[in-house]
Amino acid sequence: MRFRKADFDPCVFIHKTGEVVIAIYVDDILIFYWSIERKNRVSLQLHAEFEMTETGTANWVLGIHLIHTKTGVILSQEAYLKRVLIKYGFDESRPVATPIDSNVHLQKGTEAEKIDDPTIYQSIIGSLMYAVIGTRPDLAYTVTMLSQFSSCATKAHLTAVHRVLRYLKGTLDWSVFYAKTPPTALIGFSDASYASDIDDRRSFTSHCFMLGEALISWCSYKQRSVATSTTEAEYMALSDTSRQLIWLRNAIHELERKPKLSFILRGDNNVSESTLINSSSRLEDFHESVISGAGNDENDSTDFPGPNTLPGRIIMLEKEHATRVIEVKNLRSTVEDGFRRVDKRFDELNTCIRWIVGFSVGTTGLGLGGMILKVFYYDSQARAEMLAAIDTAVDRAVGKAITRIESGDLKGVAAGKAAAGAAAQSAGKA
Structure with missing residues (x-):
């Protein structure tokens, strides 16, 4: 076939x-x-x-009602959830606004606190899990968190799961809608709740993906190891979310021969995003498949909001510029490393300065030649003056480099580098 x-x-x-x-x-x-x-x-x-x-035409699939409209398709589990409420005696219950009480912090129970029939609790959790998998992303965290108490459920746990049923009573008609309009981007959102489990101090990872305006994937689960900071928890969440992004991206490429989509990943922690970008060993697949755009999709991009940080801006650039921008980002550390070695060997510092001036995209000589001679004779005041001058030059160079790279002015970048190289040679002769 x-x-x-x-x-x-x-x-x-x-x-x-x-x-x-x-x-x-x-x-x-x-x-x-x-x-x-x-x-x-x-x-x-x-x-x-x-x-x-x-x-x-499919109208019912695995208990999910597919409602076809002129503008799209609605996926609903209202009929299934009504049967769940009737089964557990909550069809006439009083609704609540949230699935879990934020003031209640649940812990593992003991054998003495265990309810007489834990299978009731386990059955409710199983019924809710199917709703989460199908059409109810709003219950993902709550049901995942409550499921960890299934082996030794207490009255407190049973009360919490009953609250979820009361929440469902007021939100039976909630559904997922998929519009017919062609999407332009697949956007992933990543988040983590640091040390939210009282018993083992592990954090929870949550992520979801929007294809255009349609929610197509969601998940919430406890992280496999203990994070020692919010940054580490967010980093692990971004790592897992990036893997899901790659899987979805491969699926889209396989189903549609020439997808015209941007692939974007967003988080809310600048430090973890910087760590993710700089990691070359643990997330090599992420760099190759998402940043470099494996699959030859010219519209691929990755977006980490961070207007005040250079890494946040790096990801927004075109993939052919990504290497240049990462080099600009590392400029500051190269300067600092050069000054740590200034008292050891002059020609190492001279090489570092020539590289800096050569990459500074149009920066003039800045009188570096005379300063270099003074540094050679270990003039501490001259070294301080040189540091201030290079610091100003680096700031100016980084700004110009970013502007030209973002605008795609590769010829301007090349010309600037040539001019800067000439200035560096004249400074060296001085």
């Missing part, structure tokens, strides 16, 4: 032409198609090979 198994999911099969996609779950099949003729041909082939019933 000329179908191949998708790399991103073994239960998804893609036709060789790319015009038909089949998703299989046990004995349920969904057929997605771009060509009605190709779809009809595939249906005939399936009927010839298997005993099956074709029900037409």
Whole structure:
């Protein structure tokens, strides 16, 4: 039938032409198609090979109601959740505004505190988990957090899970909507709650992904190790979220031959974002697949908001400029390293200064030649003057470099570097 198994999911099969996609779950099949003729041909082939019933346009899939409108598709589990409330006797309960009380901090129970029948608690958690997987991202953190108490549930835990059912009573009609408008970007949001578990001090990771205005992926879970700071917790969350971004990106590329999308990842901790960008060993795949844009997608980009930090601006640049900007970012540390070695060997400092002036994109000689001679004779006041002059030059050079790289003025950058090299030579002769 000329179908191949998708790399991103073994239960998804893609036709060789790319015009038909089949998703299989046990004995349920969904057929997605771009060509009605190709779809009809595939249906005939399936009927010839298997005993099956074709029900037409999908309206119910695994307990999820698909409501087709002129503007898009709505996914709802209202009917399923009503049955859950009736099953546990909360169909007439008084609704609450939030799924969990922020003033209540739950801990592991003891055998003495354990409720008589913990299977009731476990059954409710299982029912809620299916809602989280399907259409209720608002319950992801709450249900994940409560599920860790399933083996030894107490009255406090049971009260908390009953509150979730009361919350559902007031939000039965909440659903997920997927518009027909073509998306322009896949945006991932990452966050972490530091040391939120009282028992083991582990943090929780949460992330979600928006394809255009549609929420397509969400998750919340406890981190595998103990973070020693908020920065480390956010870093681990960004690391996991970047892996999910790569998986979604590969899936989109496999399903759509030429996707015109930007791929963006956002967090809310500048320090962890800087660490993520600078990490070359633990997140090499992230750099290669997301920043460099594996797959030859010219629209790929990664966005870390941080207007007051250079790393925050680096990610917004075009991928062919990324290397230059990272070099600009490292300029300051190179200068500082040069001054630490000034009393050891003059030619090392001279090499460092020549590199700095050569990269400074249009910076003039600044009288560095005379200052270098004074430094050679260990004039401390001259070294201080030189540090101030280079500090000013670096600030000016970084600003100019960023401006020209962002504007795509590669010729201007090259000309500036040539002029700066000439200035450096004249300073060396002096």
